[in-house]
Amino acid sequence: MTAQTAVANPGGAAPAAKPVRARPKWGDLALRVLAGLVLLYLFLPIFVIVLFSFNNPSGKFNYSWQGFTLDNWADPFKYPQLTEALKLSLNVAAVSTAIALVLGTLVAIALVRQRFAGYRAVDTFMVLPLTAPEVVMGASLLVLFLDLGWHTGYTTIVLAHIAFEVSFIAMTVRARVRGFDWTLEDASLDLGAGPLRTFFKVTLPLIVPGIVAAAMLSFALSLDDFIVTYFVSGSTVTYPLYVNAAVKAAVPPQINVLATAILVVSLALLALGTLYRRKRIDGV
Amino acid sequence: MAGVATSTRQRSRIAPYLMILPALVYLAIFFVWPLVALARTSLSTMSGSVFLPTLTFAWDFGNYAEAFTTYREQILRSFGYAATATVLCLLLAFPLAYVIAFKAGRFKNLILGLVILPFFVTFLIRTIAWKIILSDDGWVVSALGAVGLLPSEGRLLSTSWAVIGGLTYNWIIFMILPLYVSLEKIDPRLLEASRDLYSSNARSFTKVILPLAMPGVLAGSLLVFIPAVGDFINADYLGSTQTTMIGNVIQKQFLVVKDYPVASALSFVLMSLILAGVLLYTRALGTEDLV
Numbered sequence: 001m002t003a004q005t006a007v008a009n010p011g012g013a014a015p016a017a018k019p020v021r022a023r024p025k026w027g028d029l030a031l032r033v034l035a036g037l038v039l040l041y042l043f044l045p046i047f048v049i050v051l052f053s054f055n056n057p058s059g060k061f062n063y064s065w066q067g068f069t070l071d072n073w074a075d076p077f078k079y080p081q082l083t084e085a086l087k088l089s090l091n092v093a094a095v096s097t098a099i100a101l102v103l104g105t106l107v108a109i110a111l112v113r114q115r116f117a118g119y120r121a122v123d124t125f126m127v128l129p130l131t132a133p134e135v136v137m138g139a140s141l142l143v144l145f146l147d148l149g150w151h152t153g154y155t156t157i158v159l160a161h162i163a164f165e166v167s168f169i170a171m172t173v174r175a176r177v178r179g180f181d182w183t184l185e186d187a188s189l190d191l192g193a194g195p196l197r198t199f200f201k202v203t204l205p206l207i208v209p210g211i212v213a214a215a216m217l218s219f220a221l222s223l224d225d226f227i228v229t230y231f232v233s234g235s236t237v238t239y240p241l242y243v244n245a246a247v248k249a250a251v252p253p254q255i256n257v258l259a260t261a262i263l264v265v266s267l268a269l270l271a272l273g274t275l276y277r278r279k280r281i282d283g284v
Numbered sequence: 285m286a287g288v289a290t291s292t293r294q295r296s297r298i299a300p301y302l303m304i305l306p307a308l309v310y311l312a313i314f315f316v317w318p319l320v321a322l323a324r325t326s327l328s329t330m331s332g333s334v335f336l337p338t339l340t341f342a343w344d345f346g347n348y349a350e351a352f353t354t355y356r357e358q359i360l361r362s363f364g365y366a367a368t369a370t371v372l373c374l375l376l377a378f379p380l381a382y383v384i385a386f387k388a389g390r391f392k393n394l395i396l397g398l399v400i401l402p403f404f405v406t407f408l409i410r411t412i413a414w415k416i417i418l419s420d421d422g423w424v425v426s427a428l429g430a431v432g433l434l435p436s437e438g439r440l441l442s443t444s445w446a447v448i449g450g451l452t453y454n455w456i457i458f459m460i461l462p463l464y465v466s467l468e469k470i471d472p473r474l475l476e477a478s479r480d481l482y483s484s485n486a487r488s489f490t491k492v493i494l495p496l497a498m499p500g501v502l503a504g505s506l507l508v509f510i511p512a513v514g515d516f517i518n519a520d521y522l523g524s525t526q527t528t529m530i531g532n533v534i535q536k537q538f539l540v541v542k543d544y545p546v547a548s549a550l551s552f553v554l555m556s557l558i559l560a561g562v563l564l565y566t567r568a569l570g571t572e573d574l575v
Binding site: 027028031032034035038039041042043044045046048049052063064102103104106107109110111113114116122124125126127128129131132133134135136137139140141142143144147159160162163166167170220223224226227230231239240243244247251255256259262263266267270274 | 297299300301303304306307308310311314315317318319321322325376377379380382383384387393395397398399400401402404405406407408409410412413414415416417419421453456485506510511513514515516517521530531534535538539544547548551552554555558559562563566
């Protein structure tokens, strides 16, 4: 390292770039190689998933490599049950996130904006659902629904998802909006805007980036949830539940095709988000 | 980071309560009430047929005794596996988080994006991929066999290590991110200072980096340990009947055997042990580093 190690610090409070003294570099190199290997380890299963989406399995299970084919990609929606399950999961994720977003964001704003009696208790209480093991959450919800005599299915899945999303959203939004200048709201009120107008014209635009991040996280959590859903789904089949059933019966390569497609779409969104941010920073 | 800008205006006293009310009511119904129902069930006795059981609340602590004695092995195994996976996560995540925080330069955001990317694939499918990688006729087993690290009939799949490996992989992201966040906050000038004062690399690490990274280490450990200890997918897909965890038992007792009281008692044991740890953590360090 000859000149400088610039340390970008998106969080604020940026320490200045500092010259780093010349030292024996093999330790540094070893560290980088180690980090590279860990990154490779993170991607190992992903390579396998993408590779096996081109596999031409001979039996019911797409577990060993038989030969290259594009057939799976030509017909990604070959199994209507898989497609239906994926659609249902997207539906559950969208509906539950929309509701949890309202509940969670309100809590986040209340927690950041002012200290109130019972602040600490509310703060700790909101974290508890995040720390409950999913298997306990699923089991306890099942007991409740059994007690109430409710039929488990779409509605109970959505209700359960909201229950674990609210805390995630509240905590994520809170982390993003901490340190905002809330006196802007006062300025707006002083200038004669009503509380509702102030909320929509001042507060909301300030917190929108945090809300978007929280919504994406919540959506992803819902889409990926297996354990809680497994307990409260009855005979309804979401995407992860379909995959789990497939492991016991037959794993079609279309599972890999759709997983790869989701990955590519996520990658595109990630790239778009980065470009958008960069453009805004450059533009200002 | 600047503190919360305090308002000059006297804010409405009831506004914050009105804002938190909907979420609190929701969580009271769909988080607290289920736990109360679970607690009741764990103290109930079950009678009637298997198909139409009736539960009677009876302060029956026998369910807990049964849960402890019958599933002692699974309880110990779950905590052992989850603890091992947490340590492995820490060992693997630290170099990566360190390099991203201090050495990545302008590639920092790119590498962070890459780190998160694998977790866009459904958890179950990632675990199936490990099933393929570790399978008996897979290249890992043959490679290890060829260099003599694995006996000729040796297996990776269906062993404890396969389950621990799966747990490690599936939750390592929750270790990498908080570690990165706390490492990233360290002022590089502190490292400079420690070198200027003739500290060795190892000493800088133990005296400067590690103490400052501690919030990340603790938050990451909680975030890995909690889902890992209650998981049943990794044990189901990658393990055998010799590697069942508490989650497998709870799941099976609830959905297959339908022995609700003992399953509820077991859930409660798991929950209380974790809750105790979490409350200790939040008392000591607050909730801000957790997410």
